[in-house]
Amino acid sequence: MRSELASERIAARGAGYPTVRMRRLRRSEPLRSMVRETELRPSDLIYPMFVSEGREPRRPVPSMPGVCQLSVEEALRDAEAVLSCGVPAVLLFGIPEAKDELGSQAYAEDGIVQRAVRALKGRFPELVVITDVCMCEYTSHGHCGVLRGDEVDNDRSLELHALTALSHARAGADVVAPSGMMDGVVGAIRSLLDAEGFEQISILAYAAKYASGFYGPFRDAAGSAPAFGDRRQYQMDPANGREALREVALDVAEGADMIMVKPALAYLDVISRVRQEFDLPLVAYNVSGEYSMVKAATQQGWLDERRTVLELLTAMRRAGADLVITYHALDAARWLIRAEGA
Numbered sequence: 001m002r003s004e005l006a007s008e009r010i011a012a013r014g015a016g017y018p019t020v021r022m023r024r025l026r027r028s029e030p031l032r033s034m035v036r037e038t039e040l041r042p043s044d045l046i047y048p049m050f051v052s053e054g055r056e057p058r059r060p061v062p063s064m065p066g067v068c069q070l071s072v073e074e075a076l077r078d079a080e081a082v083l084s085c086g087v088p089a090v091l092l093f094g095i096p097e098a099k100d101e102l103g104s105q106a107y108a109e110d111g112i113v114q115r116a117v118r119a120l121k122g123r124f125p126e127l128v129v130i131t132d133v134c135m136c137e138y139t140s141h142g143h144c145g146v147l148r149g150d151e152v153d154n155d156r157s158l159e160l161h162a163l164t165a166l167s168h169a170r171a172g173a174d175v176v177a178p179s180g181m182m183d184g185v186v187g188a189i190r191s192l193l194d195a196e197g198f199e200q201i202s203i204l205a206y207a208a209k210y211a212s213g214f215y216g217p218f219r220d221a222a223g224s225a226p227a228f229g230d231r232r233q234y235q236m237d238p239a240n241g242r243e244a245l246r247e248v249a250l251d252v253a254e255g256a257d258m259i260m261v262k263p264a265l266a267y268l269d270v271i272s273r274v275r276q277e278f279d280l281p282l283v284a285y286n287v288s289g290e291y292s293m294v295k296a297a298t299q300q301g302w303l304d305e306r307r308t309v310l311e312l313l314t315a316m317r318r319a320g321a322d323l324v325i326t327y328h329a330l331d332a333a334r335w336l337i338r339a340e341g342a
Helices: 002-013 022-026 029-034 072-084 112-123 154-171 185-195 213-222 242-254 265-277 288-299 305-319 329-341
Strands: 045-052 058-060 068-070 089-095 128-133 175-178 202-209 258-262 282-286 323-326
Touching (some): 022 029, 045 072, 045 112, 072 089, 112 154, 128 154, 154 185, 175 185, 185 202, 185 242, 202 242, 265 282, 265 305, 282 305, 288 305, 305 329
Parallel strands (some): 045 068, 089 128, 258 282, 282 323
16 A cells, blocks of 8 residues: 555656665665665674584584584584574474483483573573474384374374473573474463463574475485485475465464564575464574575575675565574675674
8 A cells, every 4th residue: 555655656756767766775885785685793692502412513514504512512612603693592402312202311301401591501602592392303104293003192292292392491591482383282382381480581483484305405404304205295395475474373373472483495485474474583494404505505606695695684684584594604604793893
């Protein structure tokens, strides 16, 4: 309606070329900066980290150039770099040494994520530590909960997800982020956290998480590929947009403090629709496949990495995301700092 009224006013004044010259505001960088509609800052970014119990302190992920599985000590080094660049938060994924059918290391008090949280918050209390709450990295079958035959048993899995979130809260996490797309998981976590005295812990819901082809490199990094089948029985159909609004509404009703759309690049329309319908902080996850595509193209000399990454992250903010989880966070923050100082 607003754009229609504006068009009518312009038409009524007879305004157009040569009276209106859109290029006037694009003549110099200071002028372009003054009228820029969407800002991208280091403080808008969240850096994902893979903490591992493996023997190598820093093990490169072949399908994600520049990303490594980290020991707790190496995670501390990366966290220091994150904070020095103005990025306020990390998102932790755990890679245990041992897996079982129930994913028991996910909720073990001495699990890899729990140890990493304690170390990070002990060294950097100002760092916002977000923990991924799921079972797929910890189960021997690679699915996100307890199995009943070849399917995940949604209701039996809720308790394990809630116990995992509680163990992360006890370790000192600021935010827990359930990612398994189990119906009712936000409510189950909220109820247990509140009952155990952790009502101040925030929940970032993976509210609209699609069954995407862009997750392949992540499964390399986290060792979380399903042993059979796939996750379409509980992740969303990429063809559905309206369904995302229902998913988000349910998580908000159950007590989510922040909401996420994952992936980001192929779902900018969903980010925009969620932004229009809900006023909670909205997070876009710039996922592993999106990261690796850019890396591969830049290694071939086909794209300018800095320009491409900043354009993509700005597009996610422009679509409506308040925050962006991205493996490019460190590089992007450094580029933005240099541009600010130029």
